[in-house]
Amino acid sequence: xxxxxxxxxxxxxxxxxxxxxxxxxxxxxxxxxxxxxxxxxxxxxxxxxxxxxxxxxxxxxxxxxxxxxxxxxxxxxxxxxxxxxxxxxxxxxxxxxxxxxxxxxxxxxxxxxxxxxxxxxxxx
Numbered sequence: 001x002x003x004x005x006x007x008x009x010x011x012x013x014x015x016x017x018x019x020x021x022x023x024x025x026x027x028x029x030x031x032x033x034x035x036x037x038x039x040x041x042x043x044x045x046x047x048x049x050x051x052x053x054x055x056x057x058x059x060x061x062x063x064x065x066x067x068x069x070x071x072x073x074x075x076x077x078x079x080x081x082x083x084x085x086x087x088x089x090x091x092x093x094x095x096x097x098x099x100x101x102x103x104x105x106x107x108x109x110x111x112x113x114x115x116x117x118x119x120x121x122x123x124x
Contacts, residue, residue, distance in 0.1 A: 009078055012110045014103065022107045023079040024114050031075075035115060038071050069108055070096055076111030 008028065014020035025031060042064050049061035073096055083090035085098050095104060 010114060014082075014106055016102050016106050017083070019082040020103065021081045022077060022110050023081070024107070024110045025076045025078055027115050032115070035072070035075050038075060039068050042068050042071070072111050072115070073104065073108050076115060077107050080107065 008026050009023050010026055011021050011023045014022065046061045046064045046068075049057040049064070052058070073092065077092040077095070080090045080092060080095055080103075083095070083099070083103065085094050088094065090099060092107075095107060
Protein backbone atom coordinates (compact mmCIF):
# COMPACT_ATOMS: atom_id res chain seq x y z
CA UNK A 1 0.00 0.00 0.00
CA UNK A 2 1.29 3.47 -0.91
CA UNK A 3 1.26 6.68 1.07
CA UNK A 4 -1.94 8.62 1.63
CA UNK A 5 -2.08 11.82 -0.43
CA UNK A 6 -3.81 14.70 1.34
CA UNK A 7 -4.22 18.23 0.00
CA UNK A 8 -4.74 21.02 2.53
CA UNK A 9 -7.07 22.83 0.15
CA UNK A 10 -10.12 22.13 -1.97
CA UNK A 11 -11.34 23.82 -5.16
CA UNK A 12 -15.07 24.45 -5.47
CA UNK A 13 -16.96 25.55 -8.58
CA UNK A 14 -19.36 28.44 -8.16
CA UNK A 15 -23.00 27.56 -8.68
CA UNK A 16 -23.96 31.26 -8.96
CA UNK A 17 -21.34 32.29 -11.52
CA UNK A 18 -20.27 29.58 -13.97
CA UNK A 19 -16.51 29.61 -14.55
CA UNK A 20 -15.67 31.02 -11.13
CA UNK A 21 -13.75 28.70 -8.81
CA UNK A 22 -12.85 29.10 -5.14
CA UNK A 23 -9.86 27.42 -3.57
CA UNK A 24 -10.48 27.07 0.16
CA UNK A 25 -8.36 25.77 3.01
CA UNK A 26 -9.25 22.49 4.59
CA UNK A 27 -9.40 22.36 8.35
CA UNK A 28 -6.55 21.04 10.45
CA UNK A 29 -6.12 21.08 14.20
CA UNK A 30 -3.80 24.09 14.08
CA UNK A 31 -5.97 26.02 11.62
CA UNK A 32 -9.08 25.34 13.76
CA UNK A 33 -7.29 26.79 16.80
CA UNK A 34 -6.18 29.79 14.74
CA UNK A 35 -9.74 30.41 13.53
CA UNK A 36 -11.23 30.05 17.00
CA UNK A 37 -8.71 32.54 18.38
CA UNK A 38 -9.56 34.97 15.59
CA UNK A 39 -13.29 35.05 16.31
CA UNK A 40 -13.44 34.30 20.05
CA UNK A 41 -13.64 37.89 21.32
CA UNK A 42 -16.03 38.98 18.56
CA UNK A 43 -18.35 36.08 19.41
CA UNK A 44 -18.31 37.00 23.10
CA UNK A 45 -19.23 40.59 22.30
CA UNK A 46 -22.07 39.45 20.02
CA UNK A 47 -23.51 37.24 22.76
CA UNK A 48 -23.41 40.12 25.23
CA UNK A 49 -25.01 42.59 22.80
CA UNK A 50 -27.77 40.19 21.76
CA UNK A 51 -28.89 39.88 25.37
CA UNK A 52 -30.30 43.41 25.28
CA UNK A 53 -33.34 44.96 23.61
CA UNK A 54 -31.47 48.07 22.53
CA UNK A 55 -31.68 48.73 18.80
CA UNK A 56 -28.21 50.25 18.82
CA UNK A 57 -26.71 47.18 20.49
CA UNK A 58 -28.57 44.86 18.11
CA UNK A 59 -27.08 46.84 15.21
CA UNK A 60 -23.62 46.52 16.78
CA UNK A 61 -24.14 42.75 17.07
CA UNK A 62 -25.08 42.57 13.38
CA UNK A 63 -21.93 44.50 12.45
CA UNK A 64 -19.79 42.12 14.52
CA UNK A 65 -21.38 39.14 12.77
CA UNK A 66 -20.42 40.68 9.43
CA UNK A 67 -16.87 41.14 10.74
CA UNK A 68 -16.74 37.45 11.66
CA UNK A 69 -17.80 36.61 8.09
CA UNK A 70 -14.91 38.72 6.81
CA UNK A 71 -12.49 36.97 9.22
CA UNK A 72 -13.66 33.57 7.99
CA UNK A 73 -13.16 34.49 4.36
CA UNK A 74 -9.71 35.97 4.97
CA UNK A 75 -8.81 32.85 6.93
CA UNK A 76 -10.05 30.24 4.47
CA UNK A 77 -10.22 31.57 0.90
CA UNK A 78 -6.86 30.94 -0.73
CA UNK A 79 -7.65 31.85 -4.31
CA UNK A 80 -10.47 32.83 -6.62
CA UNK A 81 -10.31 32.14 -10.35
CA UNK A 82 -12.46 33.20 -13.28
CA UNK A 83 -13.49 36.57 -11.88
CA UNK A 84 -12.31 40.01 -12.96
CA UNK A 85 -13.26 42.98 -10.80
CA UNK A 86 -12.84 46.47 -12.24
CA UNK A 87 -10.41 45.15 -14.84
CA UNK A 88 -8.26 43.29 -12.31
CA UNK A 89 -8.05 39.56 -11.72
CA UNK A 90 -9.84 38.93 -8.42
CA UNK A 91 -8.01 38.00 -5.23
CA UNK A 92 -9.58 36.99 -1.93
CA UNK A 93 -8.95 40.51 -0.56
CA UNK A 94 -10.48 42.12 -3.64
CA UNK A 95 -13.54 39.86 -3.45
CA UNK A 96 -14.06 40.99 0.15
CA UNK A 97 -13.53 44.65 -0.71
CA UNK A 98 -15.31 45.10 -4.05
CA UNK A 99 -16.79 41.80 -5.19
CA UNK A 100 -20.45 40.99 -5.66
CA UNK A 101 -22.09 39.96 -2.40
CA UNK A 102 -23.59 36.72 -3.81
CA UNK A 103 -20.07 35.49 -4.65
CA UNK A 104 -18.79 36.63 -1.26
CA UNK A 105 -21.59 34.63 0.41
CA UNK A 106 -20.94 31.58 -1.77
CA UNK A 107 -17.21 31.62 -1.01
CA UNK A 108 -17.99 32.09 2.68
CA UNK A 109 -20.30 29.06 2.61
CA UNK A 110 -17.53 26.98 1.00
CA UNK A 111 -15.06 28.06 3.69
CA UNK A 112 -17.54 27.32 6.47
CA UNK A 113 -18.31 23.90 4.97
CA UNK A 114 -14.62 22.98 4.94
CA UNK A 115 -14.20 24.31 8.48
CA UNK A 116 -17.07 22.07 9.59
CA UNK A 117 -19.27 24.96 10.74
CA UNK A 118 -22.94 24.20 10.20
CA UNK A 119 -25.60 26.89 9.70
CA UNK A 120 -27.01 26.14 13.16
CA UNK A 121 -23.57 26.50 14.79
CA UNK A 122 -22.97 29.73 12.91
CA UNK A 123 -26.15 31.27 14.31
CA UNK A 124 -25.11 30.47 17.90
